[in-house]
Amino acid sequence: MKNLSKEDSKAILFFDREISLLQFNARVLDQARDKSLPPLERLKFLCICSSNMDEFFEIRVGGLKQKALLNLAPRTTLKGIREHTAQLVKHQYEILNQEILPSLEKHNIDFISPKKWSSKQEDWLKNYFEEHVLPVLSPIALDPAHPMPRLINKSLNFLVELSGKDAFGRESHLAVVHAPRALPRVIELPKKHTEHYHFVFLSDIIKTFCQKLFPGLEIKGCYQFRITRNSDLLLEQEETKDLATSVINKLQALRYGNAVRLEIIKDCPKKWVEYLLTKHQLTDKELYLTDGPVNLSRYLELYDLIDRPDLKFKPFIPAPRAPTLSDIKKHDLLLHHPYETFSAVTHLIQEATKDPSVIAIKQTLYRTGHDSAIARVLIDAARAGKEVTAVIELRARFDEESNVKLASKLQEAGVLVVYGVVGFKTHAKLLLIIRQEDGELKRYCHLGTGNYHAKTAKLYTDYGLLTADPVMGLDVQNVFQQLTGTGKTLKLKKLFQAPFNLYDKLVELIDREIHHAKHNKKAHIIIKINALTDRAIIKHLYKASEAGVKIDLIVRGMCCLKPGIKNLSENITVRSIIGRFLEHERVFYFCNNHKKEIYCSSADLMERNLYYRIETCFPILDKKLAKRVEQESLLDYLDNSIIRWELDSEGQYHLIHKPHKIAVQDKLLEQYHDLETKS
16 A cells, blocks of 8 residues: 555545445445335335435546546446446345335335336326326427436436327437426326325326327337436635625526436436437446436435334334423433424523524534524524524535525525635534623533434434533633634634544544553443444554454444454444434444443544534533433444344444344334433
8 A cells, every 4th residue: 555656545535435435335235225114114224215316426436537537536336336336226226116115015005117007097197187287398309409408316217219290390319308306206196095105206297298298209218317417516715705695696596507427217228229329428437227217315205195004113212301491501411212202302492582692693504404493493582572593504515595595585684694714614513602690601512413404303313412511611612713703723622623633632532542551551442323434533543453452333324334343443443333313423432441331422533524614522520421321322332133244344234134133223212212201
C-alpha cells in the first residue's frame, strides 16, 4: 500500500466507499428475501432498496461522473461498481417476481397482467384509461421538428414504435409518452370480496391502450423506460451571494441534469435501446434492463393501500412522554425514538410558548417538513411574542425544496431565519429555550442524534437528551452564536463540535484507551454509527487494535474498515443491524479503565461529518441514562443471539440468522411496552 501513487490511493478510497454502500443495499435486499418477515414488509424492504439505488445513481454515480471529467480515480471507480450494481438490480427483480409476488398471491393479493384480464376487467380499465389517464398524457412525435424532449429525472416514460402516416401526411416512426407523477403507478381494481385485492400496473394500462393516443396509426411496440439524472447539488461558495436563490435555481436545473442511467424493459428491441442511449449520451455500461416496472420504489404505495395487518409488522404505539421544563430542571431526561414518542419535543416548545417567563427559543432544522408539527409550534411561539431563531439547512439532500418553503413560512410568522454557514452544512440537532428565573437567564436544551421530523421519528432509532445543565446550555448557546454571527471559534466545555474539535477529541479518547491497554488496564471501545469511511479515524482504530484495545463496531451502512486482520485489526469486530426501523443514533463508548464515558452525536465517522459539517457530540452525564444508552444501543446489539450481519477480513458480510435468533428492535419494543404497561 505504501508504494501506491496518490491517484491509485484515491481510486481505492472511492471504490471502497461505493462498494460499501452497495453492500448496505444488498443487506436491505436480504430483508426482502427473508421469508420469516411479513410479505408486505418484504415488499417495503424491496422498495427501500430500489429507492436507495436511485439515490446511489443520482448522487454517488452522478458526482463521480462529474469528477471523472477532471480526475482518473472516479473513472476507475465507475468501471468497478458496474458489476455490483448490475447484480443488485438482477436480484431485485428475481426477488420480486419469484418470491414476493407469489407470496402476496397466496394471500389473495394479485397483480394481474394484461393476458389475464377478464373482459369485465378490461372494460373497466379501458374506461379508467379514458377518464383518468388519457387526458393528462401528452404524446410527443419524434421527428426533425420534435427532437427527443428533455425528460424529467426518474419519470416514467414510454418509447412507442409507430407505422403509418399522421393527419398531416407525415410518416410516423417513433413517439415518446411521459406519465405525469400525479398518476398512481398501481391501480386497484374493484373487488368483490374485502379480503381480495387485484392490482394493475399503470405501465400495463398505458401499453395496452396507447393506441388511443395515436388514432389511425399502427402500434408496433411500446416500451417503458426511465432516465436517472445527476442530482448532486453543488454550490460554488464564491458564486453564492444569496443561498436561498442559488438553491432554488440549482434545484430547477437538477430536474434536467446530465443522464447517468437508463432503465428500460428487457423486451425492448436492441435498436431502440441504442437509440435511447445515444440520445442521452450514455453507453451500455449505464444501461439496466428490467424484468418488471422500471421504478420499484413506487410499489411503496401498496403498503398503505392494502389493509391487511396480518401481512405487516405488529403495530406499536410509542410510549407517551410529556416532559416539562420543571422536570428537566430537576434532572436530565432521555428520549429514545421511536420507542418513545417524538411529540415530547413539540410539547416542550408548546409549553415554552405559553410560559411568560420564556423569552427566546432557538432551533436547528435539517429535515423537518414545511408543514410539520415543529414548524407550527415555532410559528405559534413567534406569534406569541417569543424571540424565535431557526437555523435552517437549505441543502439537506432531497429536502431542499421543502426547506425553502419552510424558511418562507417561518419568516412570514416573524421567526428570525438563518441559513447557517455557506460551505458547511448545519447537521447538528439542537434546541435551546431561554427562560427568565429569579433575575437570571436559565437555559434548557434538547440535543439529538436525529432530525426534528415527526414522521421519520417513527421510522428511525434516535436519542434526544433534555438537560438544564448550565455548562451544556452555555455550550449550545455558543454554537448558535457561531451559526448566526461571525467571530473566532468559541471554546466549548462539554460539547465536541465539528469541524473544529470533534475529530481531535475522538482521537484523544481513542489514544486514552491505547494508553490503558499498554499499561494492562481495562480498555474497550464500542461505537454505533451509520457509516465509517474516514481514513484517519480508521487508522487510529487500527492502532488501538494493535495495542490490544477491544473494539466493537455497530455500523449500519458504509464501513471501509476491515476487521480481523492479523497484527492490524484482529481485536476489532464489525456488525450491521437492519430491521423494521432504520438504525440512526450515533453512540461512542469508552471504557476508560472502568470509568465509562458515553457520548451521543449527530455525526457519523465520515469526512463530510468531521470536517465539512457543523455537528455536535454530547456526553451522557447522568449515570442512569448512560446505563440505558449502553444497554439499549450497545450491549443489546452485541448480543450474539440477535439477527445481524458480520463483516469479515475480506470485506464481505455474512448474515447470522437462524430460526431461534431474535430481532433486537422487537426485543426493545417489548421492553418499552412492558415498562408502559407497568406504569
